[in-house]
Amino acid sequence: MTSLEATIAHVVDTAGFVSSDFHVHGIASPDSQVNDVNRANQFAGEGVENLVATDHHVHKDYLPAIAAAGLSQWVTSTVGEEITTFDYGHFNSYPVSIDPSVPSGGSTDWGVAAPPGRDFPQYDTYNLAPEGVYDLATTNAQSTPATTVQVNHIDSHFAPLKIDTSQVPPLDSMSAEDRANRRLAPDDPPPGRLFFGFPALELWNGNDRGHQSEFLDERIGIWMNLLDQGLATTAIADTDTHRFHNLRTAGARSWTAAPPARDEPARLQPAEVAASVDAGRVVGGQGIYVRSRLLADDGSGAVADHDWGGATTVRSADGSVTFEVTVQSPAWAQWDRVEVYSNAGGNVSSRVLDPGAPYLYTATPLITRSEGDCDPESTGDGHFDIDVVAVDPDVEGADRWEATLRFSFPELTADTWFVAVVKGSDGLCGPMFPVYPSDLEVAPNLGAPDVLAALVDGNVNEGGTMALGSTNALYYEH
Numbered sequence: 001m002t003s004l005e006a007t008i009a010h011v012v013d014t015a016g017f018v019s020s021d022f023h024v025h026g027i028a029s030p031d032s033q034v035n036d037v038n039r040a041n042q043f044a045g046e047g048v049e050n051l052v053a054t055d056h057h058v059h060k061d062y063l064p065a066i067a068a069a070g071l072s073q074w075v076t077s078t079v080g081e082e083i084t085t086f087d088y089g090h091f092n093s094y095p096v097s098i099d100p101s102v103p104s105g106g107s108t109d110w111g112v113a114a115p116p117g118r119d120f121p122q123y124d125t126y127n128l129a130p131e132g133v134y135d136l137a138t139t140n141a142q143s144t145p146a147t148t149v150q151v152n153h154i155d156s157h158f159a160p161l162k163i164d165t166s167q168v169p170p171l172d173s174m175s176a177e178d179r180a181n182r183r184l185a186p187d188d189p190p191p192g193r194l195f196f197g198f199p200a201l202e203l204w205n206g207n208d209r210g211h212q213s214e215f216l217d218e219r220i221g222i223w224m225n226l227l228d229q230g231l232a233t234t235a236i237a238d239t240d241t242h243r244f245h246n247l248r249t250a251g252a253r254s255w256t257a258a259p260p261a262r263d264e265p266a267r268l269q270p271a272e273v274a275a276s277v278d279a280g281r282v283v284g285g286q287g288i289y290v291r292s293r294l295l296a297d298d299g300s301g302a303v304a305d306h307d308w309g310g311a312t313t314v315r316s317a318d319g320s321v322t323f324e325v326t327v328q329s330p331a332w333a334q335w336d337r338v339e340v341y342s343n344a345g346g347n348v349s350s351r352v353l354d355p356g357a358p359y360l361y362t363a364t365p366l367i368t369r370s371e372g373d374c375d376p377e378s379t380g381d382g383h384f385d386i387d388v389v390a391v392d393p394d395v396e397g398a399d400r401w402e403a404t405l406r407f408s409f410p411e412l413t414a415d416t417w418f419v420a421v422v423k424g425s426d427g428l429c430g431p432m433f434p435v436y437p438s439d440l441e442v443a444p445n446l447g448a449p450d451v452l453a454a455l456v457d458g459n460v461n462e463g464g465t466m467a468l469g470s471t472n473a474l475y476y477e478h
Contacts, residue, residue, distance in 0.1 A: 009398035011391040012289050012328045016307060017255040018263050020050035020273060023082070023092060023152060023205055023238040024249075026062075029055035032242045036065035044075040046249045049265045050256075050273060051075055052238075054082040054092045059105030059142060061098060076265035078273060082152065083108045083133060087182035089157030091198070093137040093149045095270035106142035108133075126185040130161075131196040146271035148278050150200035150236050154219055159359045163195050165225035166349070166361070170195040197231050199278050204237040204470075207251025207286070208438035212468050215252075216421070220341075221349030221361025227417045227473055228343050234277050235472050237284025250436055252468075255289065257281035257308040272308075280472045281306045287333030287432050288469030290422045294476060295322040297408070304474045313475040319412040321476050324404065325420040331388065331399040333467035334429035336372070338384070338405055339365035341419040344412060365421070367407055409476075416476040424466040431464020440464040 025032040026039045032055070034042075040062055043051045053060050062077035080094030099106030110133050114125040128136060138147045151157045158165065160182070163172045172194040176186055184194070203223055204215035215237075223235055241248035256276035262268060276282060283290055283306060296302035296316035304314035314321065325338055341348050345366045352360040369384055384405050392398035409416070424431075433440050433455070441463040448454035 007395050009392040009395040011330050011398055011400040014255055014263075014289060016257060016260070016263055017283070018049045018258045018265070018268055018273070019047060019253050019255050020052060020078075021048050021238045021241070021249065021253050022052045022080070022094065022150065022236055023054050023202065023240040024051055025055055025082075025240075025242045026053065026060070028053075028058040028060045029082075029242070031056065034242075034244045036062055037069050038244065040066045040069050040071055040075060040077075042249045044069075044071045048249060048253055049075055050078055050268060052078045052080045052092070052094050054080040054094070056082050056084045057104055057107035059096055059098045059107060072266055074265060076268050078270040081107055083110055083137060085110050085127065085133070087127060087184070088130065088161050089154075090152040091133055091137065091149050092152055092202070093143070093147055095144055095274060096147055097142045097144060099142055106140075108137050108140055108142075110136070121180065121183060127183045129184060129189055129194060129196075130157075130198070131189070134196060134198060144271065146274040148199045148274045150202050150234075150277070151198045152202045153205055153240065154201050154203060154222060155214070155357075155360055158222055159357060161194050162359060164359055165195075165222050166351070168229055170226070170229075170231075197226070197233060200234040200236050202238060202240075203235045204252045204284060205240040207239055207248045207436065208465050209463065210439075211252070212286075212466070217362045218352055218357065218360040221351075221363040222359075224341065224343075224349045224363050224419070225361060227419075228347055228349070230415065232280060232473070232475075234280045234282055235284065235470065236277070236282065237286075237470070252284060252286045254282050254284045257306055259308050276308070280312050281308065283469070283471050285469030286436070286465070287329055287467035288335055288422050289328045290420055290469040290471055291326045292418070292420050292471045292474060293324045294418060294474040295324060296320075297322055297410075306472060306474075312473070313477050315477050316412075319478065320408070320410040321412065323407045323409065323418045323420075323474070325407075325422070325471075326402070326404045327422050327469065328400055328402045329467060329469075331397060331401055332435055333401075333424075333432050335401070335422050335424040335467045335469075336370055336386075336428050337423050337425050338369050338403075339421040339423070340367040340407055341421065342366045342409075342416060344409055344416045344418075369405060370425075371403075412476055412478060415478050417473040418476075419473050420471045422467075422469045424468070426466070427461050429466065430458040430460045431462070431466055433459050433464045436465040438465050
């Protein structure tokens with residue numbers, strides 16, 4: 001037997017934030033077969049510090065399995081639930097408590113309670129509308145004072161309910177027949193008024209290139225349409241992991257702000273995680289950790305950021321602000337492009353050009369900067385350079401890529417929001433293989449004379465999962 005000792009270096013500084021996955025399924029879910037100890041080991045191994053259990057209509061806790069596996073130093077758990085309607089989307093609620101007297105632990109019944117045999121529309125019994133789902137999830141016997149709710153894989157909510165977020169306010173175009181098909185009351189809420197502003201929206205769920213495309217090409221504009229209307233809601237990135245193989249734990253995650261000295265799994269409080277979600281103190285990423293600040297340039301020193309105890313809104317006497325973006329990643333997560341989205345230049349969202357998806361929206365950045373020499377597509381005042389920092393000289397490859405960019409916005413005359421997205425570009429950056437192995441093209445590698453050499457040659461322009469990160473919105477209040 002050969003013994004091997006290895007050191008893993010922590011190269012990205014996430015102090016003050018805790019990495020969470022808000023959408024996790026295990027053995028208690030009817031569509032997953034992964035036992036609790038295996039799931040705890042997987043998330044601890046991937047560096048996720050807070051595993052939010054969201055099985056379909058089951059309340060469960062991974063803490064016993066985490067403790068049994070000796071992983072309490074590395075990962076904790078929040079009890080949650082995926083409220084799973086058949087007709088208009090899924091909703092995660094967390095934190096919740098567990099009722100040990102029932103097999104489900106006290107799941108949320110999104111169908112309206114009715115006497116036996118009378119739970120049909122002909123007896124005026126309908127499913128709860130979205131607002132009713134939220135009200136029940138936050139006030140039922142297993143909710144807590146901190147319980148919050150996110151809309152999962154949001155295209156499966158806004159599209160079936162035909163909610164157009166570009167309308168002011170957001171309106172649906174559901175006909176009476178549409179409502180009947182989804183077992184919704186014909187006039188409660190009134191026609192056109194099915195939209196409800198949930199605290200959080202799962203914009204990005206998954207682990208591969210296709211999931212990233214769903215986020216950027218179909219969903220991000222839905223969120224930004226709401227921001228344009230002053231309807232603040234928090235963007236969530238997570239995995240919706242179900243399987244043991246093709247592990248989605250190696251995917252998108254959200255870092256939530258935590259109080260000082262509580263950014264460790266053993267000290268984290270589920271109520272504090274929910275409070276950060278409600279307040280928009282969240283940044284998301286896969287390979288990339290991106291933070292932002294909004295600085296008043298009027299000499300007041302006022303700052304908006306995502307930190308615990310801070311403010312996400314800033315005022316400036318002369319309307320001038322600076323949007324600051326700080327990016328970190330391990331050296332294996334390559335990126336070269338920083339995008340700023342903001343309504344400072346007008347509406348940035350646009351309807352997806354697909355007749356079958358008229359309620360989905362993408363968005364165009366207001367400013368784009370590229371690393372190195374000026375890129376023809378780069379807008380603003382030029383390029384930026386990435387610093388490579390040797391975090392641990394005793395560990396080969398323990399390097400961090402980092403950069404800080406600043407964008408000036410003088411004389412703003414209206415309320416304005418700002419979001420940063422950071423990504424790696426095909427043809428310039430390599431994918432995150434083998435850390436994230438999905439989507440790498442087969443032909444250039446298995447068809448090569450030396451397969452191993454081909455797999456470790458950087459794989460530029462060979463598909464694969466690219467590095468990606470995004471912030472939640474910060475706001476200038478006029």
